[in-house]
Amino acid sequence: MKLKVIALVVAIALLEACSQVPLTGRSQLSLVDEGQMLSLAQSSYTDFLKENKVVSSTNKDAxxxxxxxxxxxxAVxxxxxxxxxxxxxxxYKWEVNLVESKELNAWCMPGGKIVVYTGILPVAKDEAGLATVMGHEIAHAIARHGAERMSQQMAMEYGAAIGSAATSKNAQYQSVFNQLYGVGAPIVMLKYGRNQESEADRLGLTFMAIAGYDPNKAIDFWQRMSTSSQGQQKPPEWLSTHPSDxxxxxxxxxxLPEALEYYKKK
Ligand SMILES: [Zn+2]
Structure with missing residues (x-):
């Protein structure tokens, strides 16, 4: 009986805690307060910049x-x-930085903190290629995929005890955030789900199209990415199972047709 009550309380909490993803309209679990998410992201971003080599903005690649x-x-x-x-x-307090690293990686944290690794520049090749990967990463932030993963994790770990007196909600947020983003480890290692990946692809195509980049070029980018990352250790974001190339x-x-509509209007 007690379990049923807990399940009911959780179910009601979950029903009330849904938000919608722009463009796709998918409804997602949202137990994490946006302000909290932004402040956690801000502080781990600041740490990341301190611990890594940021390419000076006077550099032409940066x-x-x-x-x-x-x-x-x-465009966003x-x-x-x-x-x-x-x-x-x-x-959002948008920021764009290029960081010295061989990794084929890029990410955008909640709140608009974008990082591109120098290692991905040759694969991006040109502006449209770079816009493909950056658009994809920004889309993960816009669709609040990090908050969604955190919400799922919170529901799994704490259930009806979310925000209970024993462990404050803030402590729970921090703990789940650290687990998912791998804070302390090589940071921002969040692994997204398959539906989140395809959603980020779809939104990313739209963003690049509105920004004036031909979304057809996205296919060339992902093909280059597929060959370049073979034999390399892929960062979690590009694990071949999530989804396959x-x-x-x-x-x-x-x-593509949807994104091309936006591109034509430019
Ligand atoms: Zn992704």
Whole structure:
């Protein structure tokens, strides 16, 4: 009986705690307060910049990464305002940095903190390629995939004890955040789910199209990524099972017409 009551309480809490992803309309579990998420992200981002070699903004590669990043940020703002989701990113403090590392990686933390690793630049090859990967990463943040993963983890770990007196909600947030983002380890190792990956591909294509980059080029980028990362240890973000390269490219082909509509309007 007691278990049933707990299950019911959790079910009600979960029903009340759903939000919708812009563009796809998918409803997602949302137990994590956005303000909390932004402050956790901000502090681990600050630590990350201290511990890693940030390429000076006077460097031409860094300037190039910032330029593409800013084009995408403007596109995201336009898109969110047009769709009536402008409020969701009003507290974002966007930042774009290039970091010295051989890894084929890039990420965007909640709150708009974008990092590109120098190792991915040759694979990105040109502005459209870079816009593909950056658009994809920004999309994970916009769709609140990190908060969603945290919510799922919170529900699993604490259930009805979320925010109980024994462990404060803040302590629970911090613990789950550290687990998922691998804070302390080589940071931001969050592994997304398959549906989140395809959602990020779809939103990312739209963002690059609005920013003025031909979304067809996304396919070339993922093909280069697939060959370049063979034999290399892939960061969790690109693990071949999440999804396979072929599945990803097939998904992108499906979403291309939608993104091309935005591209044509430019
Ligand atoms: Zn991803």
């Amino acid at each position: 300037a190039y990464v910032k330029k593409v990043g800013n084009n995408l940020i403007e 703002k336009t898109f969110m305002n047009q769709k009536g989701y402008g409020d969701q990113i009003k507290d 072929e599945t990803r490219i097939a998904g992108i082909q499906k979403y």
